[in-house]
Amino acid sequence: MGDLLGVAVLGAGHMGADHxxxxxxxxxxxxxxxxxxxxRARAEDAVAGLDAVSVHTDPEAALDAPGVAAVLIASPGPAHEEALLAAFARGLPVLCEKPMVPDSTGALRIVEAEARSGRRLAQIGFMRRYDSEYRRLKTLLDGGHLGRPLMLHCTHRNVSSPPGFTSAMLIDSSVSHEIDAARWLLGQELTAVTVLRxxxxxxxxxxxxxxxxxxFETDGGALVDVEVxxxxxxxxQVRCEAVCExxxxxxxxxxTMVVTTAGRAHEEVAQDYLVRFADAYDREVQAWVDATRRGEVTGPSAWGLSSNSRLPGGRTAGV
Amino acid sequence: MGDLLGVAVLGAGHMGADHxxxxxxxxxxxxxxxxxxxxRARAEDAVAGLDAVSVHTDPEAALDAPGVAAVLIASPGPAHEEALLAAFARGLPVLCEKPMVPDSTGALRIVEAEARSGRRLAQIGFMRRYDSEYRRLKTLLDGGHLGRPLMLHCTHRNVSSPPGFTSAMLIDSSVSHEIDAARWLLGQELTAVTVLRxxxxxxxxxxxxxxxxxxFETDGGALVDVEVxxxxxxxxQVRCEAVCExxxxxxxxxxTMVVTTAGRAHEEVAQDYLVRFADAYDREVQAWVDATRRGEVTGPSAWGLSSNSRLPGGRTAGV
Amino acid sequence: MGDLLGVAVLGAGHMGADHxxxxxxxxxxxxxxxxxxxxRARAEDAVAGLDAVSVHTDPEAALDAPGVAAVLIASPGPAHEEALLAAFARGLPVLCEKPMVPDSTGALRIVEAEARSGRRLAQIGFMRRYDSEYRRLKTLLDGGHLGRPLMLHCTHRNVSSPPGFTSAMLIDSSVSHEIDAARWLLGQELTAVTVLRxxxxxxxxxxxxxxxxxxFETDGGALVDVEVxxxxxxxxQVRCEAVCExxxxxxxxxxTMVVTTAGRAHEEVAQDYLVRFADAYDREVQAWVDATRRGEVTGPSAWGLSSNSRLPGGRTAGV
Amino acid sequence: MGDLLGVAVLGAGHMGADHxxxxxxxxxxxxxxxxxxxxRARAEDAVAGLDAVSVHTDPEAALDAPGVAAVLIASPGPAHEEALLAAFARGLPVLCEKPMVPDSTGALRIVEAEARSGRRLAQIGFMRRYDSEYRRLKTLLDGGHLGRPLMLHCTHRNVSSPPGFTSAMLIDSSVSHEIDAARWLLGQELTAVTVLRxxxxxxxxxxxxxxxxxxFETDGGALVDVEVxxxxxxxxQVRCEAVCExxxxxxxxxxTMVVTTAGRAHEEVAQDYLVRFADAYDREVQAWVDATRRGEVTGPSAWGLSSNSRLPGGRTAGV
Structure with missing residues (x-):
C-alpha cells in the first residue's frame, strides 16, 4: 500500500483532538x-509527541503543508464551507464532521463546487453508518425477510446541550444524524416534515x-418519527426501531453490563457520543483512510441516494 | 360480606365466556x-355446569332475572347503548367492555343518562389500569421523582385484525385504550389529535x-404518540414509554422466559390480549365486584378526569 | 359447586394473615x-371484619370447629408435625407451608401416617409450581424441543435473613424450594449432594x-447447582436456567419496568417473596381449594415423583 | 514513534490469517x-498483496528474517514451546496465542526460560482482558463499591467442537480463559479445583x-464455577456474573439488536469467538504493539499475579 496517508486536521478541539x-x-x-x-497552543497540545507534524493557525496553510494528501475537518460548523471549498480547490479528499454546513444555501454551494470538480471528494461524518448495530439493522432490512419497512421510531437524547445551542440546532446538529440514517436505512428520500414541540x-x-x-414522510410511503x-x-441514548410488514x-x-444493588438491576447508560460510538468512529476513519488510499470516496455525502451506492464511473461503494 | 353478588352477563362470545x-x-x-x-346454545355452553343461572336470548329479560344485582356487558359494541340504558333504568351497576359505544352521539346519550341517575353506575372495561406494569408506571409518575412527563411513546400491536375490522376501528377499538391510559397516567385531557397513515x-x-x-396533544403541554x-x-404487544424531565x-x-436455540436468544411474545392481560382482567373484575358490594363505582368511566379520582360525595376512588 | 369450602388456618403471622x-x-x-x-389477639386481628370465623389458641380446637372441612398450616415449621398428624387423624385435607417438617425423621413419620390413611391428604406449599414462569419452563422442557436437560443453574437470594436463621436453614428453608422445583422440572430424583461454602x-x-x-446430581445424569x-x-431473586442438549x-x-435516570437504566428488583410470587400464591390456593372441593389432592407432596403425576386410583393430577 | 514494528507471524491458519x-x-x-x-501455499495466501513479507516453512527462519523485531505465535498448541524458546533465545518479545503450551511440565520450562532471560518477553493471548465488558467488570470490582467478590458464575459455550477435541481440552483450551479471567478479575490465586461431569x-x-x-476455590475464599x-x-456464549457482598x-x-417476528422477540447470538471478541482482539494486538515499541511487556503472562500488576523494576503495567 506504499506510504502512510498524510492528513491535515482542521480544528483541534474535543472532536479534532480525538481524531x-x-x-x-x-x-x-x-x-x-x-x-x-x-x-495555536491547543493545536500544539493535540499533537504533542508526534513527529513531523506542522502546526498552523491558518487552515489553508495546513492544506498546503508538506506531505498533506487529505483533509479531516473537525472545526466548528460555520468554518466548514470555507475549508471544504479550499480542499476542493486543491483536489484534496475530505472527511468533514457533520453538520456539513449550517444552512441550505451554503450546502448548495458545496454540492455545486464538488460537482464542478467532476468527482466526489467529500465524505460527511455520519459515523452511525459504521456502527455495528446500525450495520446489522441495515443488513437485516436489505435482506428483505422482514418485508417492507413501514415506520422508524427514533430516539436521540443527550445529557445536556452545550452553551449556545439553539432550538434550530436540535434539528441541524442532532436530527441530521437521523435524516442521514433514515435515508440510508430505507433507501428512500424524505418528502415532508412536521415538527411538534x-x-x-x-x-x-x-x-x-x-x-x-x-x-418525516418518505417517497416510499414510510413514516419516520424522532424524539430529540x-x-x-x-x-x-440513540435508539432506532424499524417496524416492517x-x-x-x-x-x-x-x-453491556447489568449491575444489581439495593433493589435495582441497572445498566450503565453512556454519557457521551465518543463513548457510545467509539468503535464506529474508529471504523469510519479507517474506512475513509483505506478508500482515500485507493483513490475512492465511498461514505455518506451531500449527494443523492444513488451516489451512495454507485460512484461516478459505475463503481459500487462499500457503505 | 354477606351474599354473593349476582351478575347478569350480556354476551357469551369469546370475552363473555371468559368473564x-x-x-x-x-x-x-x-x-x-x-x-x-x-x-341461546352459545349462552348455555358458557354456563354449563354452573348452578342457578338463568339463560336468555333477550338482554332485558336477563336483567330482570331473579338474583341479578349487577351487569357485565360483553356483547358487541353496537349493542352496548341499549344495554347500558336498560341497566341505568333499573339502577343496576355495570361493568361494560370497551368501546363503551362506537360513536360520540351515543356516548353523550350514555353520559347524560348516567348523570340523570344522580350517581355513577358504569365502569368501562379499560383493564390496563389494573395491570401491574401500568400501575407501577402510574405510581412512579405520581411520585414525581422523574419530574413532569413530556411525552408518552405508545405501541399497540395485534397479530391480525378480526373480520370486518375497519380503518376507524383502529382508533375507536384499539387506540381507545391509549386514550384512556394516557389521560389516566398523565392526569391531563387531550386537546388535539393528528393521524398519519x-x-x-x-x-x-x-x-x-x-x-x-x-x-395527541394535552392540556398540560405533553405529547402522546401511538403506533397502532x-x-x-x-x-x-402493548408498550408505553414515559419520557419525563x-x-x-x-x-x-x-x-418472562428467554430461550436460546440455534443462534438466537428469544423471548415468547404473547399472541393474545387474554394472555397478556390475564391478571389485569382478574383484578379488574375482582375490584369491580368488591366496589359494587360496597355500593361504590371506582374504575374508569365516561366521566371527566376529576370523577376518576373523586367520587360524588367526595370519596376518593381506588383506581 | 355447592357450599364454600370451610378452611381452618393454623398460624396468623405474616404468611398466615396473607393466606x-x-x-x-x-x-x-x-x-x-x-x-x-x-x-389470640393476632388471630383476631387477622380475621377482623370476617363473618362466622371462630378464633382459637389451640390448633386442634380449630380443626374441630363447626364448618371446617380443610386445613391450611401456616404456623412455624416446628409446629407442623403435630398439626399434620391431627389433620390426618380427622381425615382433613391439608395445605401445609414449607418446610413440611424441619427434620428427616419427622418427615418420615408424616409420610407413614399419610400412607396409613390410604390416600393423599397433604399438599406442600411449594408455590413455584404455580408461578407462570416456572410453568412455562416446565412446559418447554416437557415438550422436548430442547432435548434432554443437562444442567440447571439456580439462584436463590434474599435481601436479609430473619433473626434466628441458621446455616442449616439455608438448605432446609431456602434450597428446599430448588429441591422440589428441580425434581418437578426434571422428573428425576436427586442422588448426591455437595455443599461448598x-x-x-x-x-x-x-x-x-x-x-x-x-x-445436586440426579438419577438421570443431570447436574443442578444452586447459589443460595x-x-x-x-x-x-429467584432464577433458573435450564441447559439442554x-x-x-x-x-x-x-x-417489568425499566426506568432510566442519571446515567442508569434500571429495573426494580422485588424485595419480598410475597411480591415476586403473589400471583403464584393466589393460583396455588385456588388450585388447592378447587381440588379439595373435588375430593382430590393434586399438588406437591412428600410422596415420590410418581405420585405427583398419578394419584392413587390412577387419576392424573393437574400439576 | 519511529519505524513500524516488524512482526513475524508463526502459523497462517484461521487465527494466524486473522492476526x-x-x-x-x-x-x-x-x-x-x-x-x-x-x-507454504497457505502462508502465501495469508500475505497476498502485502509488501516486504518473507514467507517460510521453518519458524526459526522467519524469526531470523530481515526486519523482524517481535513474534506473534498462532500455530497449534503443541508447536508453541519450541517457538517460544526460539524467540526467547533471540530476545524477541512474543504474543503467544493460548494455550501457552498444552502441559504443565512444558509450561514450567517456558517460565524458567523466560526467568533466565531476566525480563518478561511473552504475553499470552487472553484477549478477554481487552474486551470492553470484562474491563468494565474489572473496573467495577476494583472500585470496591460492591464489596468483596464472593462468587463468580461463568458460562463458556461453543456451537460445536473442532475435530480431535478431547475431554481434557475442555479444560486446557476452553476453561483456561476462565482461569486467567478469574485470577485477573479477583486478584486471587486458585487453590483447589473440582470437576463434575x-x-x-x-x-x-x-x-x-x-x-x-x-x-475453583481461591486463596481469598471465593468460589468460581464454570459451565463449559x-x-x-x-x-x-461467554458470560460472567460476579456476586459480591x-x-x-x-x-x-x-x-445488540432485538428482532421480533412470528411470536418471538429474539437477539442474535454470535456463532464465533472472532465475532464476539473482534474488538478485543483488535485492542489486544494494538496494546501489544504499543507496549513492544516502548520496550515493555504488560499483558497476561505465565508469571504470578504480582507480575501482572508490577513489572520487573517496579513499573506498573497497563493491564
Whole structure:
C-alpha cells in the first residue's frame, strides 16, 4: 500500500483532538501531517509527541503543508464551507464532521463546487453508518425477510446541550444524524416534515425548545418519527426501531453490563457520543483512510441516494 | 360480606365466556345469576355446569332475572347503548367492555343518562389500569421523582385484525385504550389529535389503513404518540414509554422466559390480549365486584378526569 | 359447586394473615371457618371484619370447629408435625407451608401416617409450581424441543435473613424450594449432594455461613447447582436456567419496568417473596381449594415423583 | 514513534490469517515482516498483496528474517514451546496465542526460560482482558463499591467442537480463559479445583465428556464455577456474573439488536469467538504493539499475579 496517508486536521478541539489520537494510535495507514487551529497552543497540545507534524493557525496553510494528501475537518460548523471549498480547490479528499454546513444555501454551494470538480471528494461524518448495530439493522432490512419497512421510531437524547445551542440546532446538529440514517436505512428520500414541540423541560436552558418531536414522510410511503431531547439529564441514548410488514427490529438498548444493588438491576447508560460510538468512529476513519488510499470516496455525502451506492464511473461503494 | 353478588352477563362470545369463567372460578364474592346471548346454545355452553343461572336470548329479560344485582356487558359494541340504558333504568351497576359505544352521539346519550341517575353506575372495561406494569408506571409518575412527563411513546400491536375490522376501528377499538391510559397516567385531557397513515402493510386486508400513527396533544403541554398496527403478524404487544424531565420509564418488554436455540436468544411474545392481560382482567373484575358490594363505582368511566379520582360525595376512588 | 369450602388456618403471622386475606378476598369457593394462633389477639386481628370465623389458641380446637372441612398450616415449621398428624387423624385435607417438617425423621413419620390413611391428604406449599414462569419452563422442557436437560443453574437470594436463621436453614428453608422445583422440572430424583461454602459475606450475621453453593446430581445424569445467598442486600431473586442438549431457557429476569435516570437504566428488583410470587400464591390456593372441593389432592407432596403425576386410583393430577 | 514494528507471524491458519489482516489493516504502528507455516501455499495466501513479507516453512527462519523485531505465535498448541524458546533465545518479545503450551511440565520450562532471560518477553493471548465488558467488570470490582467478590458464575459455550477435541481440552483450551479471567478479575490465586461431569449431551462426539462443570476455590475464599459446553449447538456464549457482598454484576448478555417476528422477540447470538471478541482482539494486538515499541511487556503472562500488576523494576503495567 506504499506510504502512510498524510492528513491535515482542521480544528483541534474535543472532536479534532480525538481524531488526531485516532489517526495516530488506532488507524492503520495514515499519519497526521499538519494541524490547524485558531488557538495555536491547543493545536500544539493535540499533537504533542508526534513527529513531523506542522502546526498552523491558518487552515489553508495546513492544506498546503508538506506531505498533506487529505483533509479531516473537525472545526466548528460555520468554518466548514470555507475549508471544504479550499480542499476542493486543491483536489484534496475530505472527511468533514457533520453538520456539513449550517444552512441550505451554503450546502448548495458545496454540492455545486464538488460537482464542478467532476468527482466526489467529500465524505460527511455520519459515523452511525459504521456502527455495528446500525450495520446489522441495515443488513437485516436489505435482506428483505422482514418485508417492507413501514415506520422508524427514533430516539436521540443527550445529557445536556452545550452553551449556545439553539432550538434550530436540535434539528441541524442532532436530527441530521437521523435524516442521514433514515435515508440510508430505507433507501428512500424524505418528502415532508412536521415538527411538534411539547412544553419544554424545565431543565432546558431558557428559551430552548427541548424536547421536540419530528415526523418525516418518505417517497416510499414510510413514516419516520424522532424524539430529540438534548437536556434529558440521564444519558446519551440513540435508539432506532424499524417496524416492517413481517416483524420489527430495534437497536440501541444498553445491556453491556447489568449491575444489581439495593433493589435495582441497572445498566450503565453512556454519557457521551465518543463513548457510545467509539468503535464506529474508529471504523469510519479507517474506512475513509483505506478508500482515500485507493483513490475512492465511498461514505455518506451531500449527494443523492444513488451516489451512495454507485460512484461516478459505475463503481459500487462499500457503505 | 354477606351474599354473593349476582351478575347478569350480556354476551357469551369469546370475552363473555371468559368473564363467566372468571366470575365463577377466580373471583371472590360473585356468582353468575343470568346470561343472555342471541345464540341461546352459545349462552348455555358458557354456563354449563354452573348452578342457578338463568339463560336468555333477550338482554332485558336477563336483567330482570331473579338474583341479578349487577351487569357485565360483553356483547358487541353496537349493542352496548341499549344495554347500558336498560341497566341505568333499573339502577343496576355495570361493568361494560370497551368501546363503551362506537360513536360520540351515543356516548353523550350514555353520559347524560348516567348523570340523570344522580350517581355513577358504569365502569368501562379499560383493564390496563389494573395491570401491574401500568400501575407501577402510574405510581412512579405520581411520585414525581422523574419530574413532569413530556411525552408518552405508545405501541399497540395485534397479530391480525378480526373480520370486518375497519380503518376507524383502529382508533375507536384499539387506540381507545391509549386514550384512556394516557389521560389516566398523565392526569391531563387531550386537546388535539393528528393521524398519519403510512402506506398500508401488504398483509393488511384490502382497504384497511394499517398501521396508523396517532399524535395527541394535552392540556398540560405533553405529547402522546401511538403506533397502532393490528396486522403486525408477530404478536400482541402493548408498550408505553414515559419520557419525563428527569428520566424515562418504559413498560411492556417481554422478558418472562428467554430461550436460546440455534443462534438466537428469544423471548415468547404473547399472541393474545387474554394472555397478556390475564391478571389485569382478574383484578379488574375482582375490584369491580368488591366496589359494587360496597355500593361504590371506582374504575374508569365516561366521566371527566376529576370523577376518576373523586367520587360524588367526595370519596376518593381506588383506581 | 355447592357450599364454600370451610378452611381452618393454623398460624396468623405474616404468611398466615396473607393466606386468610387470600382465601377471603381473592379465591373463589372458599371461606375461612376457623383460625388458631398462640397469640389470640393476632388471630383476631387477622380475621377482623370476617363473618362466622371462630378464633382459637389451640390448633386442634380449630380443626374441630363447626364448618371446617380443610386445613391450611401456616404456623412455624416446628409446629407442623403435630398439626399434620391431627389433620390426618380427622381425615382433613391439608395445605401445609414449607418446610413440611424441619427434620428427616419427622418427615418420615408424616409420610407413614399419610400412607396409613390410604390416600393423599397433604399438599406442600411449594408455590413455584404455580408461578407462570416456572410453568412455562416446565412446559418447554416437557415438550422436548430442547432435548434432554443437562444442567440447571439456580439462584436463590434474599435481601436479609430473619433473626434466628441458621446455616442449616439455608438448605432446609431456602434450597428446599430448588429441591422440589428441580425434581418437578426434571422428573428425576436427586442422588448426591455437595455443599461448598465460600468465605461468608461480611454482611451475614455472625456465624452464619452465607452464601453457600449446592450441587445436586440426579438419577438421570443431570447436574443442578444452586447459589443460595440470604443476606445479599439487594433483592429477592429467584432464577433458573435450564441447559439442554438443543438450547437453554432461563426465567427470573426482572424486566417489568425499566426506568432510566442519571446515567442508569434500571429495573426494580422485588424485595419480598410475597411480591415476586403473589400471583403464584393466589393460583396455588385456588388450585388447592378447587381440588379439595373435588375430593382430590393434586399438588406437591412428600410422596415420590410418581405420585405427583398419578394419584392413587390412577387419576392424573393437574400439576 | 519511529519505524513500524516488524512482526513475524508463526502459523497462517484461521487465527494466524486473522492476526495478519489485523496487523496490516487495523493496527497502528506495526507491519508483518515474515510469516511461517508448514503449508507454504497457505502462508502465501495469508500475505497476498502485502509488501516486504518473507514467507517460510521453518519458524526459526522467519524469526531470523530481515526486519523482524517481535513474534506473534498462532500455530497449534503443541508447536508453541519450541517457538517460544526460539524467540526467547533471540530476545524477541512474543504474543503467544493460548494455550501457552498444552502441559504443565512444558509450561514450567517456558517460565524458567523466560526467568533466565531476566525480563518478561511473552504475553499470552487472553484477549478477554481487552474486551470492553470484562474491563468494565474489572473496573467495577476494583472500585470496591460492591464489596468483596464472593462468587463468580461463568458460562463458556461453543456451537460445536473442532475435530480431535478431547475431554481434557475442555479444560486446557476452553476453561483456561476462565482461569486467567478469574485470577485477573479477583486478584486471587486458585487453590483447589473440582470437576463434575453430567451425562454427556447426545450431540457431543462419541466419548467426549461435554458439558463439564468446574469449581475453583481461591486463596481469598471465593468460589468460581464454570459451565463449559463446547457442543451446545446454539451459539458462542461467554458470560460472567460476579456476586459480591453489596451487589452483583453480570456481563455477556446479547442485546445488540432485538428482532421480533412470528411470536418471538429474539437477539442474535454470535456463532464465533472472532465475532464476539473482534474488538478485543483488535485492542489486544494494538496494546501489544504499543507496549513492544516502548520496550515493555504488560499483558497476561505465565508469571504470578504480582507480575501482572508490577513489572520487573517496579513499573506498573497497563493491564
Amino acid at each position: 488526531i489520537r485516532r489517526l495516530h494510535h488506532m488507524v492503520s495507514g495514515a499519519r497526521v501531517a499538519a494541524v490547524a487551529d485558531p488557538d 411539547p412544553t419544554p423541560s424545565s431543565d432546558a436552558p431558557g428559551g430552548l425548545l427541548d424536547p421536540q418531536f419530528v415526523l 431531547f438534548v437536556n434529558c439529564g440521564f444519558g446519551y 413481517k416483524g420489527s427490529a430495534r437497536i440501541g438498548a444498553e445491556h | 363467566i369463567r372468571r366470575l365463577h372460578h377466580m373471583v371472590s364474592g360473585a356468582r353468575v345469576a343470568a346470561v343472555a346471548d342471541p345464540d 403510512p402506506t398500508p402493510s401488504s398483509d393488511a386486508p384490502g382497504g384497511l389503513l394499517d398501521p396508523q400513527f396517532v399524535l 398496527f393490528v396486522n403486525c403478524g408477530f404478536g400482541y 428527569k428520566g424515562s420509564a418504559r413498560i411492556g418488554a417481554e422478558h | 386468610i386475606r387470600r382465601l377471603h378476598h381473592m379465591v373463589s369457593g372458599a371461606r375461612v371457618a376457623a383460625v388458631a394462633d398462640p397469640d 465460600p468465605t461468608p459475606s461480611s454482611d451475614a450475621p455472625g456465624g452464619l455461613l452465607d452464601p453457600q453453593f449446592v450441587l 445467598f440470604v443476606n445479599c442486600g439487594f433483592g429477592y 438443543k438450547g437453554s431457557a432461563r426465567i427470573g429476569a426482572e424486566h | 495478519i489482516r489485523r496487523l496490516h489493516h487495523m493496527v497502528s504502528g506495526a507491519r508483518v515482516a515474515a510469516v511461517a507455516d508448514p503449508d 453430567p451425562t454427556p449431551s447426545s450431540d457431543a462426539p462419541g466419548g467426549l465428556l461435554d458439558p463439564q462443570f468446574v469449581l 459446553f463446547v457442543n451446545c449447538g446454539f451459539g458462542y 453489596k451487589g452483583s454484576a453480570r456481563i455477556g448478555a446479547e442485546h
